[in-house]
Amino acid sequence: MPVSLVILAAGQGTRMNSDLPKVLHKLAGAPMLHHAMQAGASLAPERVVVVTGHGADQVAQAALAYDETCLTVLQAEQLGTGHAVAQTLPVLEGFSGDVVVLYGDTPFIQPETLEAMLEARARHAVVVLGFDARDPGRYGRFVTEGDRLVRIVEYKDATEAERAITLCNSGVLCADAGLLRDVLGLLSNDNAAGEYYLTDVPALAAARGLSSGFVICAESETLGINTRAELAQAEAAFQARARAEALDNGVTLTAPETVFFALDTHIGRDAIIGPNVVFGPGVTIESGAEIKAFCHLEGCHVSRGADVGPFARLRPGAELAEFVHVGNFVEIKNAILDEGVKVGHLTYLGDADVGENTNIGAGTVTCNYDGVMKHRTRIGKRAFIGSDTMLVAPVTVGDGAMTGSGSTITEDVPAGAIALGRARQVNKPGLAVKLFERLRAIKASKGKA
Template identity: 70%
Template sequence: MPTNLVILAAGQGTRMQSDLPKVLHEVAGAPLLHHAMQAGATLQPDRVVVVTGNGAEDVAAAAQDFDPQVLIAEQTERLGTAHAVAQARTALEGAEGDVIVLYGDTPFVRPETLERMVEARADHAVVVLGFEAADPGRYGRLVMNGDALERIVEFKDATDEERAITLCNSGVICVDAATLFELIEAVGKDNASGEYYLTDIVAIACSRGLSATAVACEEAETLGVNSRADLAAAELVFQNRARSQAMQEGVTLQAPDTVWFAYDTVIGRDALVEPHVVFGPGVTIETGARIRAFSHLEGCHVSRGAVVGPYARLRPGTELAEDVKVGNFVEIKNGILDAGAKVNHLTYIGDASIGAGTNVGAGTVTCNYDGVFKHFTEIGAGAFIGSDTMLVAPVKIGAGAMTASGSVITSDVPADALALGRARQENKPDLARKLMERLREAKRNQSGGNS
């Protein structure tokens, strides 16, 4: 049966104290909205509708960045969750199958949980996702009769007996598309908040002879983000999950609590990650690679047997082939390093390709930017780049070529040639002593004048 998603992302999030829409605050390098969309994407939905409101244009753009086919519906008035879902009616016109309502500020509902909700829909008209709360607080309560869900009661409207219930409402609901909007039409706003609650559709369904039930999940899956403190808690939940999963899949994390993953980090088995490593979005680490301490990686690919760091930075567009060595205080951006290449220390490689087996000496810089355009540096296989070489792009260094230390290379170097691009050294006898005496005398005179 087809599945469709409605993701509510209209909230203002006043407790965030931010000009940024709440669903665009990031966990693990991605907006909260993307996490919700990613969870739902595993169901291969026919249609995905994101309901925007506060910061509608920015939220819509973020949704389309994740899924260009997403449909956008705007809630111009904030009249409650049922009203928000109703805005998706036009986008879902003619849709077949179920609709799952998710929330853009609730990033951790597992795909497996959503699949269980879809399975439960085979026997019930309405399926609600609930959780046993350690501290039920102000959550809505699920009023059950056996496996039948009779109604959902918001905390503000609950009796003392209902508030004693610990099975709480996550807000996530699965309903047949046609039935969903029929039920929403019957929702009123006779409640403490004067809003149209989506949760009311359960009692309405039961009054019409339709069955409802609840599927339970772990409380951590339902964590909503409403404040900066919630955002920090959500980041920790994600990181703990990611670290645990990586180790279960055969990755060695020497100090797990100090390693930070992005939402899409991929690391192969038998890779080793030392302490205090940060993975930004778009990183793939192959089997057997080693990422040494205090390195930062984003938008890059590291192949088998490569070693990165310590204190290295790999930026977007970086491709390291097998057995490449990138050492301390090296930054690489949009650089391709072929097998066995070495860039061991104190070097910047930008917009460049480096051939297999090439050694790049300390202090080397590819001077790739002229203030307007970026230019490319090409270094052939087996070359030797002497320390403190400035490679002024665009420039090509042939296979087997060498550059002398301290050179400024502005022209192409043929294969197997040695390039020297530095001024001739001159020694001035006794000038160093005379210069220092003059400087010390000036300092003494300056001190005497100030006293």
């Protein structure tokens, strides 16, 4: 059965005390919205629809950044979850299959849980995700009979007996698309909150002689984020899980509690990650690579056998081939380093291509920006770039070429050539002594004044 995914992301999140829409606050380096989209993507949905409201343009832009094929619809007034899903009906016109409703501020729903909901849909017209709450608080409660969900009652509308129920509603729902089209227009806002609840769908299905079911997941999966404190707790929970998964997958973390992962970090088996390493979005570390202490990486790829750091920074577009060495206080941005390249220390390589087995001396800089545009530096195979070389792009250094230390290279260097771009040294015997004596005298006279 085909699946369409609906993600509700219209809320303002007033308790976040922020101008930023709640679903765009970052968790593990990515907007919360992306976490929900990633979970839903495991179902290979035919259509993905994100319901926007507060900060609609920003939310739509973030949704399209994750999935350029997704659709967005505007909920101009936030009149409840049922009203929000109703806004998606025009773009779901003609779709026949299951609709899964997720929430942009509930980032931890697992793909396995969604699969279980789809399996339960084979037996019921509607399936809702529930959890046994340690403290049910103000959650909606499930009223059940066997494996059937009779109805969901909101806390504000519940009797004392119903409030004693600990099986609570997560809000995540799976239903037949045709049924949703039929019943969403029948929702009533005759309740304590004056809203159109999606939770009324099971009762409306029952009125048609259709059954509803439920799936139970761990309470941790249903964590919704409404405050900065809850966001911090969610970050801690994500990192703890990511570290445990990395260790289980054969990654060495020498100080696990100090390593921070992003939502899409990929690390191969037998890689070694040192203390205080931070992964931003878009990082892949292949098997057998080593990232040493105090490195920051984002948008980069590190191949087998390469080593990075300590105190190195890899920025977006950094591509390190096998057995590349990037040492301390080196920054790489939008640069491709071929196999065996060595960049020992104190160097910036931006917008560059470096051929295999080339050595980059300390203090080398690719001067890639002219104040308006970026330009590329190309260095061939087995070249030797002397320490403190300034490579003023666009410039090419050929295979096997060398630059003298302290050179400023503004013209292409042929293969096999040595390039010297510095002034001739001139020694003035005794002049240093005279100069120091003069400067000390000036300093002394100023002290007496």
